[in-house]
Amino acid sequence: MSVTAEVRVRHTPIPGLLSVDLPVHADARGWFKENWQRAKMTAAGLPDFGPVQQSAAHNGRAGVTRGIHAEPWDKLVSVVAGKVFGAWVDLREGPTFGTVHTQELDEHVAVFVPRGVGNSYQTLVQDTVYSYLVNEHWSPDSAYTMLNLADGTAAIPWPIPLEQAQVSDKDKNHPTLADVTPVPPPRTLVLGAGGQLGRALVDALPGAEALDRDGLDLADPAAVAGFDFTGVGTVVNAAAYTAVDAAETPEGRRAAWAANATGAAALARAAVKHRFTLVHYSSDYVFDGTQEVYGEDDPIAPLSVYGASKAAGDLAVSVVPRHYLVRTSWVVGKGKNFVTTMAGLADRGVSPSVVADQVGRLTFTDDLARATVHLLTTGAPYGTYNVTSTGNASSWADIARQVYEARDADPALITETITAEYLADQDGPIARRPARSVLRLGKIEAAGHEVVDQRNALTKYLEGLEPFGW
Incomplete structure (x- = not known):
C-alpha cells in the first residue's frame, strides 16, 4: 500500500463512495494517524457528514466476513489494526444499482460510504480492528437493506472463499440482488x-x-x-x-x-x-x-x-x-x-x-x-x-x-x-x-x-x- 503525505480523496465507480488516502506517521514506537480531521478532509473533497458515533469491531481470525449491509446513514470506515478486503455494492435506487467496488484497506486507507451503499469486509490477517464513524446514532429500530455475500450477480471475488470463511448465520441468509428492494433516495x-x-x-x-x-x-x-x-x-x-x-x-x-x-x-x-x-x-x-x-x-x-x-x-x-x-x-x-x-x-x-x-x-x-x-x-x-x-x-x-x-x-x-x-x-x-x-x-x-x-x-x-x- 502506497503511503501519502497528505489526505487524498479518490472517486470510485459507485457515486459518492470515496476512497481516502490517510497520512500515517511512524517511528520506532509505532504509528499515528488522524482518522477524522474535518478541516483537512473536507478541503480534500470528503463530505462534511457530521459524525456522531464511532464503533469498532475486533476480528480474531483471518477470514471473518461481515455484510453486506446498507444502513440509513453515512459512514467513514477504516482499519485501526490489520488488513481487510473491502467490498461495496450500490443498493440505491437508480442506474448504478448493483455496481460493485472492492479494494484492500489497512491503516493508510479509509472509505466514505454514503447512505444506501452496501458495506462488507473480509479480514486478511488475525486480530484486525475495523472502525465505523457514522452520522446517526445506532438504533435497533433502524431499517437496513441487506445483500447476500455470495450473490452471483455482484460476484465479489472474496480472497478467502466463503465456504472457508467465518460468516454469521444471519449474513448467510440475506437476499440475492434480484430480491433486494432498492434503497429509495432521501x-x-x-x-x-x-x-x-x-x-x-x-x-x-x-x-x-x-x-x-x-x-x-x-x-x-x-x-x-x-x-x-x-x-x-x-x-x-x-x-x-x-x-x-x-x-x-x-x-x-x-x-x-x-x-x-x-x-x-x-x-x-x-x-x-x-x-x-x-x-x-x-x-x-x-x-x-x-x-x-x-x-x-x-x-x-x-x-x-x-x-x-x-x-x-x-x-x-x-x-x-x-x-x-x-x-x-x-x-x-x-x-x-x-x-x-x-x-x-x-x-x-x-x-x-x-x-x-x-x-x-x-x-x-x-x-x-x-x-x-x-x-x-x-x-x-x-x-x-x-x-x-x-x-x-x-x-x-x-x-x-x-x-x-x-x-x-x-x-x-x-x-x-x-x-x-x-x-x-x-x-x-x-x-x-x-x-x-x-x-x-x-x-x-x-x-x-x-x-x-x-x-x-x-x-x-x-x-x-x-x-x-x-
Whole structure:
C-alpha cells in the first residue's frame, strides 16, 4: 500500500463512495494517524457528514466476513489494526444499482460510504480492528437493506472463499440482488406547495412530497419541532407570509414574523439537527433600494415589516451548514399577480396609472424552480444566490406597457405615477417599497445556471394566458 503525505480523496465507480488516502506517521514506537480531521478532509473533497458515533469491531481470525449491509446513514470506515478486503455494492435506487467496488484497506486507507451503499469486509490477517464513524446514532429500530455475500450477480471475488470463511448465520441468509428492494433516495419536501412558487417547485421536482399549511404549519414552531424528518435529505421552503401591506397591521405583523422569521428559525434548527439541505427563498425587500444593484453579500436594510421578517429568517437560515438561500424579486407565477392584472386591463381597454419610480426585474416561478433544481443537482457551493430574470431593469410602468403591447392594446393607455402619489390614494397601512430591486446575477451564472431574459420570459408567459373578458 502506497503511503501519502497528505489526505487524498479518490472517486470510485459507485457515486459518492470515496476512497481516502490517510497520512500515517511512524517511528520506532509505532504509528499515528488522524482518522477524522474535518478541516483537512473536507478541503480534500470528503463530505462534511457530521459524525456522531464511532464503533469498532475486533476480528480474531483471518477470514471473518461481515455484510453486506446498507444502513440509513453515512459512514467513514477504516482499519485501526490489520488488513481487510473491502467490498461495496450500490443498493440505491437508480442506474448504478448493483455496481460493485472492492479494494484492500489497512491503516493508510479509509472509505466514505454514503447512505444506501452496501458495506462488507473480509479480514486478511488475525486480530484486525475495523472502525465505523457514522452520522446517526445506532438504533435497533433502524431499517437496513441487506445483500447476500455470495450473490452471483455482484460476484465479489472474496480472497478467502466463503465456504472457508467465518460468516454469521444471519449474513448467510440475506437476499440475492434480484430480491433486494432498492434503497429509495432521501425524501424531498416542498413546503408551501399550494402557492405560485410551490406549485412550480412540485412540477420541477418529481417525487417530492408536497406539503401545504395543513401538512406543516411553518408559523407553529412546535409543529416544526415535532415533524418527522426521518429520511429527509432536502427541504425546499416556499412557505411565507407575503401580504406586504397587511404586515403593517398589528395582526399582520405577528403573522409575518411567525412564518417568515420564527418559522424559518425553527426550520433551520431542524435542518441542523437532522442534517438535511435547506432551500429557502429571500426577497429584494430585505434591501432599502438605495443602490443601483445588489450582490449577495451587500448589507441588508429592510424598510418594512415584511422585509424585516424576511431578513430575520435569512439570518437564521444562513447558519445551516447545507443551505441555499435564494434571493429573488418581483415573482410571477400561475394565478393572480401584477402581469395577469395588467393583461386583464389591456384586454378590456382600461387606462391604468402605474408606478414608474420602482425599478427591478421580474422572476418567473418556473425559472426560479429551474434554478433551484440546478443548485441541488450540480453540487453548487452552499450559500446565498440571487435569481431573477436578466436584461435591462424595468419599472412597473415599463412592464405594463410590454404587457399591453403583447395583448395588442395601446401602450399609450398606461399613465405613469410615482410611489408617493400612488400610496396617497390607498386605504389602510401601506408598506414602504425599495425603489431599486436590481439583483446582481454573476454568482448563479458562475454556478452554471443560464438565466433567462426578462422580455423573452414575459412574452412566453403572456402567450400562455387566455384572453380576459368582462
